[in-house]
Amino acid sequence: MSKDIIDYAVEVEDLTVAYDAKPVLWEIDLKIPKGQLMAVVGPNGAGKTTLMKAMLGLLTPVTGAVRFMDKESKDIRFMKKHIGYVPQSGSVDWDFPATVFDVVLMGCYGKLGWIRRPRKADIELTYTVLKKVGMEDYALRQISQLSGGQQQRVFLARALAQEAEIYFMDEPFKGVDVQTEKAIILLLKEIKEQGKTVVVVHHDLQTVPDYFDWVTLINLRVVASGPVEEVFHEDNLQKTYKSTKTLLGSEV
Amino acid sequence: MTAILSLLNDYTFQTVALGSGLLGLISGVMGSFAVLRKQSLLGDGVSHSALPGVAIAFILLSSKNTEVLLLGALLSGLLATLFIITIVRHSRIKFDGALALVMSVFFGLGLVLLTYVQKIPNSNQAGLKRFIFGQASTLLSRDIFLMSICGFILLSLVVLFWKEFKLFTFDSDYAKSLGFSPKKLNLLLSLMIVLAIIIGLQTVGVILMSAMLITPAVAARQWTNKLWAMVFLSSCFGAVSGVVGTAASSMIPKLPTGPSIVVCISIIVIISILAAPGRGILHRMYRHRKNRLLYKLEGGQINVPTI
Amino acid sequence: MSPQFEIQLIAVIVAVACSLPGVFLVLRKMSMMSDSITHTILLGIVLGFFMTHNLSSPILILGAALMGVITVWLTETLSRTRLLAEDAAIGIVFPLLFSIAIILITRYAGSVHLDTDSVLLGELAFAPFDRMIIGGVDIGAKAIYTTGILLLINVTAIIVFFKELEISAFDPILSALLGFSPALIHYGLMTCVSLTTVGAFQAVGSILVVAFMIGPPITAYLLTDSLKYMLLLSALIGAANAILGYQAAAFFDVSIAGSMAVMTGLTFLLVFIFAPHHGFVSTLRRRNQLKLEFAKMTFLFHIYNQEGNERNDCKASVDEIQTHSH
Numbered sequence: 001m002s003k004d005i006i007d008y009a010v011e012v013e014d015l016t017v018a019y020d021a022k023p024v025l026w027e028i029d030l031k032i033p034k035g036q037l038m039a040v041v042g043p044n045g046a047g048k049t050t051l052m053k054a055m056l057g058l059l060t061p062v063t064g065a066v067r068f069m070d071k072e073s074k075d076i077r078f079m080k081k082h083i084g085y086v087p088q089s090g091s092v093d094w095d096f097p098a099t100v101f102d103v104v105l106m107g108c109y110g111k112l113g114w115i116r117r118p119r120k121a122d123i124e125l126t127y128t129v130l131k132k133v134g135m136e137d138y139a140l141r142q143i144s145q146l147s148g149g150q151q152q153r154v155f156l157a158r159a160l161a162q163e164a165e166i167y168f169m170d171e172p173f174k175g176v177d178v179q180t181e182k183a184i185i186l187l188l189k190e191i192k193e194q195g196k197t198v199v200v201v202h203h204d205l206q207t208v209p210d211y212f213d214w215v216t217l218i219n220l221r222v223v224a225s226g227p228v229e230e231v232f233h234e235d236n237l238q239k240t241y242k243s244t245k246t247l248l249g250s251e252v
Numbered sequence: 253m254t255a256i257l258s259l260l261n262d263y264t265f266q267t268v269a270l271g272s273g274l275l276g277l278i279s280g281v282m283g284s285f286a287v288l289r290k291q292s293l294l295g296d297g298v299s300h301s302a303l304p305g306v307a308i309a310f311i312l313l314s315s316k317n318t319e320v321l322l323l324g325a326l327l328s329g330l331l332a333t334l335f336i337i338t339i340v341r342h343s344r345i346k347f348d349g350a351l352a353l354v355m356s357v358f359f360g361l362g363l364v365l366l367t368y369v370q371k372i373p374n375s376n377q378a379g380l381k382r383f384i385f386g387q388a389s390t391l392l393s394r395d396i397f398l399m400s401i402c403g404f405i406l407l408s409l410v411v412l413f414w415k416e417f418k419l420f421t422f423d424s425d426y427a428k429s430l431g432f433s434p435k436k437l438n439l440l441l442s443l444m445i446v447l448a449i450i451i452g453l454q455t456v457g458v459i460l461m462s463a464m465l466i467t468p469a470v471a472a473r474q475w476t477n478k479l480w481a482m483v484f485l486s487s488c489f490g491a492v493s494g495v496v497g498t499a500a501s502s503m504i505p506k507l508p509t510g511p512s513i514v515v516c517i518s519i520i521v522i523i524s525i526l527a528a529p530g531r532g533i534l535h536r537m538y539r540h541r542k543n544r545l546l547y548k549l550e551g552g553q554i555n556v557p558t559i
Numbered sequence: 560m561s562p563q564f565e566i567q568l569i570a571v572i573v574a575v576a577c578s579l580p581g582v583f584l585v586l587r588k589m590s591m592m593s594d595s596i597t598h599t600i601l602l603g604i605v606l607g608f609f610m611t612h613n614l615s616s617p618i619l620i621l622g623a624a625l626m627g628v629i630t631v632w633l634t635e636t637l638s639r640t641r642l643l644a645e646d647a648a649i650g651i652v653f654p655l656l657f658s659i660a661i662i663l664i665t666r667y668a669g670s671v672h673l674d675t676d677s678v679l680l681g682e683l684a685f686a687p688f689d690r691m692i693i694g695g696v697d698i699g700a701k702a703i704y705t706t707g708i709l710l711l712i713n714v715t716a717i718i719v720f721f722k723e724l725e726i727s728a729f730d731p732i733l734s735a736l737l738g739f740s741p742a743l744i745h746y747g748l749m750t751c752v753s754l755t756t757v758g759a760f761q762a763v764g765s766i767l768v769v770a771f772m773i774g775p776p777i778t779a780y781l782l783t784d785s786l787k788y789m790l791l792l793s794a795l796i797g798a799a800n801a802i803l804g805y806q807a808a809a810f811f812d813v814s815i816a817g818s819m820a821v822m823t824g825l826t827f828l829l830v831f832i833f834a835p836h837h838g839f840v841s842t843l844r845r846r847n848q849l850k851l852e853f854a855k856m857t858f859l860f861h862i863y864n865q866e867g868n869e870r871n872d873c874k875a876s877v878d879e880i881q882t883h884s885h
Contacts, residue, residue, distance in 0.1 A: 057428070099478065292647040343831060353774050355769070357827075366817075515659065
């Protein structure tokens, strides 16, 4: 086993999260190497979205710590400069009075900080990333007038406008046609080529070997994490997808 | 015509119209955010809950100064908001239930206190009751001054934190991931909305205040897909109906100001929902008809086969 | 019967009659609709008055109940256009109808005694003055009979249609599939709510009807998980609020209706803090307990992992040496 990779983009230590009485994540220890395209895979209710939200500091864990490139995740200044986030698409009010351009421009807000207005450079950046996702013709559309795939591209563009080092994406392929899916994965690979790290919550097991080079299998706890060719095999998958109850029971 | 001219020169009318117009403008701006955050009815709750604050301020300080009474209203409105948030966060009761309970209980407490005030010798409670129904005609120029200051503060804050409010209202999780604390923004925005409600109580009263907040914003939303345009239009609609409503109530005898303003703004919202270009109901019907026609011309059947 | 007793009897009847349909409003997340209806029935009463010119005509009650249903229909039609959110639709419809009512009253009914104050704020203290006399015999205050009929209607409706109300509140789509039209049940319930509001506002004023309708059900909601118990508990809590509220009002000599609303708030507060399972204290305690359990669990996991490691100790140390030497 080679342990040559020293540079970790994200290190999760001892992370435990619970919603009221229900444990959602148990003792997660996870290291995500820099410059990888990683999938987070697991059955429904395995805590994939929760893991992502906990890493981003959107919810408070019971115990544990998250570090980004040796910085604690509580360092907000670091977070907003270096972390990009694409939430699940259902989470916003689609009838909000905002155009595609407005939404993508929001990606620049983190760099600007409080009160300061977007500059010319931000506006140019917005158009550049819109072009990158092929949505430049839709810049002035209201967001409810887009198809599911287009909406997903807009949110991707918003994350790109953050010019982050690490990207977190919660099921970017949900409700998206095959063509858009291919386009998005090409874009993600391009981001990876620039030395950036991409973490994707993913559902479709079949495409994992094609799309990703690193994979984390979780079901309440981390079952396995590593390069796809080493980790992504029948044994681990069975461990991941067998019922949550027996998993916990056998361990304690 | 001469009636209108002489009305425009009337000092009382000028004061009241200015006040109602200002109120419409402010509540139009703050209402846009309340509506977009799906908190339309919070305004109703806060305004009803302001009543005990008015009464307590009067009992404690025995002053009928608008500033003092409104301060009481502000505090009790905020307290009610706090109660609602706590109940929703720490129990399984949903927002609407908590809102209905807190506002009716606070209003009940207000009534209890008003009947108590009635028994205090030498106190005429007429000045307090005007908060239930609102009495625009009692607006004085110092009230207008107070409204202008509050309005100026609110508008400056909106301009200053425009980017943050927009981001937070649209997607609060994303705002957090960008390093803007949703807790702080929520507090600031809620505080501003409550303030806007409180300064309107004197003019339209606790029952109709929620309309001043919601209706201009909903009307404005129909005409535009841009937030700044929506806020601007909403404030215009609010201001126009404030002035027109006041004018109507001065020219027509026995037409109360508050309800007259509400009817004005409701007419605007009805027109907007029906006729707004690209979105309104009339446009929808037109498009539907055109589609059917096109389909017919192309030789298809009108009744699309149902599966 | 002494007037004091009659007032309390009326208050208890009203409280129970209000809390029963209120349970379904709370479960359907439509609490604010009751606020809307309580305001708009004023327009129904005014229009009914213009038709009959008689304040005690039953047409007024009918008009008011009809206006309640119209309010619900208008609100839902508006929100079905999807041009605005549902809560915004409520907030647009009721102020408009209410404003029209106020304008009509001030303009045309000024000479007659149709007092907006008494409609909105109510005056229970006057209820015993209006007597029910049959064949020259005084058989009690009129309000006892009107509100009693109301209570009877509500209780019967809920017993007869319990199953339908339950399923349509829980899962409207399932209820449609099973052949119970959700629209029919919905408007049936809303008619009940309007009628109750109309019957109750004369006693307690329309704004405080909301406290009677929503307060006891959400208090009961914190105490039980069964719909049947929730109905029973709401009725009990409502009755208790009414009696305690009246006693407090009599003691301090303040507004009876207001005092009952305050009592509703107080019982809710008590239950909210101390309820055995869903209360504030027990939720906090449970959270702390959970934290303790987590700590224990984590500790156990560590021991378990340590044990596992012992067996692989040699291997692990070899690996470690290798990595360190790199």
